Amino acid sequence: MLLVVQRWGIRLLLLFTVLVGLSLATTTPPPHPAVDDQVNPGFDTCPLPCWAGITPAETRTDAVPRLITAHLPGMNVEFRGVVTQINFAATTPGQTLRGVVYDKRGLVSGVRLETHLPLWQVMELLGAPDCIRISQGTDGHELVAVSWQTEHHVISGTVLLPSPDAWQPSATISLLGIFEGYPACAAPGDYRWHGFAPIWQYR
Structure with missing residues (x-):
């Protein structure tokens, strides 16, 4: 009788272990959700606030050309240094990515990129x-800037809305900035996030 109980106990323990393993496998999210690297290259290298191996306040500025070239394979990348920034353009026959990397005493202080990121994906x-x-905006469009404050960085996205009704999770971030930390959300005109409330509530 004792032997039967022991056998059933072992079977139940094995079953419990398998169920726990399956639960963790199905509920644990990936380290960072995938961004379509064909549309927005460089984002599959590392999670924000890193892009293409570059993290503001950590990456040396002189390493920028090497990192961008390495993490944008298949793209022709041209660089142009201007005082305290590096302008770059990465192209393929059907795509162009432009950006600016800012320097502060030998370290990257910020990165600004032209993107086609859906707002929901960054969220x-x-x-x-x-x-x-x-x-x-000068053309009458609504210009929406959303910002995220992390422990050491500020990430900001600019959305150009053709109309207030376009303020939806599917709205596109056309310009993304990643900068070393500064007091975000403290300037006049900045409002705390209240979801996708009507635009007029943020005025």
């Missing part, structure tokens, strides 16, 4: 933004 990576700023 999956970083969570809800900390603040939002609304302004009127």
